[in-house]
Amino acid sequence: MLEIKNLHVKLEEEDKVILRGVDLSIGAGEVHAIMGPNGSGKSTLSYVLAGRDGYTVTDGSASLEGAELLEMEPEERAAAGLFLAFQYPVEIPGVGNMTFLRTAVNAQRKARGEAELTAGDFLKVVREKARALKIDAEMLKRPVNVGFSGGEKKRNEILQMAMLEPRMCILDETDSGLDVDAMKLVADGVNALRGAGRSFLVITHYQRLLDHIKPDVVHIMAAGRIIRSGGPELALEVEMNGYADILGEVG
Amino acid sequence: MALPQAKDDALTARLSALALPESAGWLGAARSEARARLLAMGLPVRRDEYWRYTDPSSLVAPAAPVAVRFNPGDEPEAFDAIDRLKIVFVDGVFDADASDDLTLSGVEIERLDRAGQADIHWAQGTYGVLEARGQTPVARPFAALNSAYATDGILIRVTGRAARPVALVYVHSSETSDAILHHCVKLEAGSNLTLLESGPAAARFNKVLEVEVGDGAEFHHIRVQGRDHERRAATHLFARVGAGASFRSFTLTANGRLTRNEAVIELAGPAARAHLAGAAVGDGDFHHDDTVFVTHSAPNCESRQVFKKVLMNGATGVFQGKILVRPGAQKTDGYQISQSLLLDEDSQFLAKPELEIYADDVKCSHGSTSGAIDETALFYLQSRGLPRTVAQGLLVLAFLAEAIEEVADEAIADDIRSRLEGWLARHAAKAGK
Incomplete structure (x- = not known):
């Protein structure tokens, strides 16, 4: 589904290197989690994949179902099946939520050559x-x-x-700012979308979200690289011992 | 007092190109008085404080600069779907064949020159009268010139609830037309009228609209200034709003090399209400100036000014807005906002908001901002699959929404929105990077 190879990224304006060779391969229907301390490059990875301005890819590649992502405009990536759930969803005064949803759904359908949904449907x-x-x-x-x-x-x-039915969902710290009940509700929503070959990349600081959205693979990211990968037990290890041990081990 | 030489020269040159229309009776007198006002004040020059942000030279020039007509293609005429009484002017001349029959329940409609022949006429108390009142504290020479030299116009007296909106349609036909139109509207107490105006009118257009809103009456004015790229216009809207009466005016301006829309509104009776709004979108050689002066003369009145401009490719927007609260106008509620959305770094917005308050129990707020499109919001919309141009269009419409909200009639508001959507779609390719 998603293939990231040797991805190097720096901030456009500050000349600051954030990602230093990320390799990640997510198969169809798999759920991967990325954990890591602040500043490790997790959110940058999600923004670069979604196509936000302000980053320069200096090396490496990322493809979605074989299509080269990094060459596309953000809306083309969305139409190709990529979705980023923002850590800080943006407030847009004056644009109705419903209008926004319908315009988005129909824009993607149009880009894929499908008929637009009628207002009723x-x-x-x-x-x-x-x-x-x-x-x-x-x-x-x-x-x-x-x-x-x-x-x-x-x-x-x-x-x-849920409305856009993407193939590859990236959740950027979707648990931040949520209480236990809200987190459960969001996780149920995500779990309802699992299956049918849909893949997920869940970015989080804490293991608790992964109690609700069970990952197949857990990666630990630090200083712009994935330094360890393993099963769900890796998240538990982080929860118990913090990142220090793992970082020390690798460093 | 003698005029500065530059003003005097400009005035002489301009007047040499004009002939005072022959009018006897009350209209002739009104024209002479207006001409005397004009001679005393002269025509504006760039150095005038009130014209600091807008160069008046092309408005002052003896002849109208050439303006190639714009072909709107298959875009429907403004207010096409609205059931309305149409009064058509071609290059500033009434076109009887293209106009509807001027009879409407609750309304008397008459051409200016015909009314001018009457010995006595209701318009004596309006024509040039509101304009003259509006000359202090700031001179508005183009309005005085208009009252003196207007070649045509419509007088509308509303006695009841107008059966349908009256629509003034301005057709631009000649590339050098120089039109001067003067309309008066008088709403008797408790009456109600919606007045629509649309079209580019002429290569150069000078228009005055004087509106007397009687006690408890309601006046709605919606104007669409046409998409001619090269036209120039100086318009004045003078209104006096009576006790408990309501005045609302909204203007959509898309394109036009130069537009100066002045509005001079006096809230004259207690609990009167005046809402003024404008949405302007300009691409390239576009200069749009909203100059507004709202006077609160009575207590418990409410005024709102909402002006929004979207500017790209070097377009310029100007806002000069003032709220004057006279002594005794207690419990005044005044609101003024002027904002621009600059779609690139070449465009500019110049704003001069002013408050002058001589009463101690009032609520007045004003704000002026100028900003770029919110890139974060743009990315958010794009990440959901909206092409950049569509996303930008949504954000632009959202920015203009507060002004369009001042259009009370939903069908008319929809007409305005779809016009803007069309404009945005056509200009999207240029705007998108």
Whole structure:
């Protein structure tokens, strides 16, 4: 599904190197988690994959189902099946959540050569999916993320994911700012989307999210590289001993 | 007091190209008085404080600079879907064949020259009168010139609830047309009218609209200034709003080499309300100036000014807005916001918001901002699959939304939005990097 090879990235303006050779291969239907201390490059990896400005790829490649990602515009990556659930979902005053969702769904369908959803069909689908995430009609009407609580914003991200049905989902610290109940709700939303060959990359500081979204593979990232990979037990090890041991071991 | 030489020269040159229309009776007198006002003030030059941000020279020039007509293609005419009474002017001349029959329940409509022949006429109390009041504290020479030299216009008296909107349609036909139109609207107490204006009008257009809103009356004004790239326009809107009356005006400007829209509004009776809004989108050789002066003369009045501009490829936006609260106008609620969205670094926005308050129990707020498109929001939308141009269009419409909200009629608001969407789609290729 997602193949990242020897990815080197620096900040465009500061000449600061963030990723120093990331290798990652995620198969269809697999769930991978990346853990790591602050500043290890986890979020940068997610932004670079989604196509945010401000980063320069100095070496390496990333492909999605064989297609070279790094050459594409962000919207082309989305149409190709990539989705990034933001750590900080953006508030957009003046743009209705529903208008936004429908424009997004139809833009992707159009890019893929599929027929656009009619207003009626769209409404039916969005209501059903919103209900499962406990997103009420009022939230759908409001401007995108404006005045949403932290939990509402994250649920809104998962709703977008459910509507867009991406092949490869990246969740960037989706658990940050969530209480236990909200985290459970978001995790249930994510788990409902598992299967059908859909892959996930879950970026998190803490093991607790991985209690709810069970990964197949856990990677530890530090100083712009993946320094260790293993099964779910690796997350537990981090939880017990912190990153220091692992970092020390490698260093 | 003698005028500075530059002003005097400009005035002489301009007037040499004009003939005072022959009017007897009240209209003739009104024209002479306006001409005397004009001679006393002269025409503006760049050094005038009130014209600091907008070069008046092409408006002052004896002849209208050539403006090639713009072909709008298959874009529907403004307000096409709205049931309205159409009054058409071609290059500033009334076109009876293209216009509807001027009869409308609750409304009297008359051409200016015909009304001018009457011995006495209601418009005596309006024509040039609101304009003259609006000349202090700041001179508005183009408006005085208009009252003196207007070649055509429409007088509308509203006695009840107008059966449907009256639409003034301005067709631009000649590349050198220089149109001067003067309209008056008088809403009697408790009456109601929606007035629509659309079209580029002429190569150069000077228009005055005077509106007297009687006690408890409601006036809605929605204007779309046409997409001609090369046209120039100086327009003035003078209004006096009576007790408990409501005045609302919204203007959409897309393109135009030079547009100066002045609005001079007086809240004259207690609990009067005036909302002024404008949305302007400009690409390239575009200069748009909103100059607004709202006077609160009575207590418990509310005024709102919401002006938004989207500028790209070196376009310029200007806002000069003032709220004057006179002594005794207690419980005034004044709000003013002017904002621009600059889509590149070549475009500029110049704003001069002012408050002058002589009452002690008032609430007035004003704000002016100028900013670029929110790149974070743009990326967020793109990451959901929206092409950059579509995402930018959504953000631009969101930016303009507060101004468009001032259009109360949903069908008309939809017309405005779809016009903007069309404009944005056409200019997207240029705007997208």
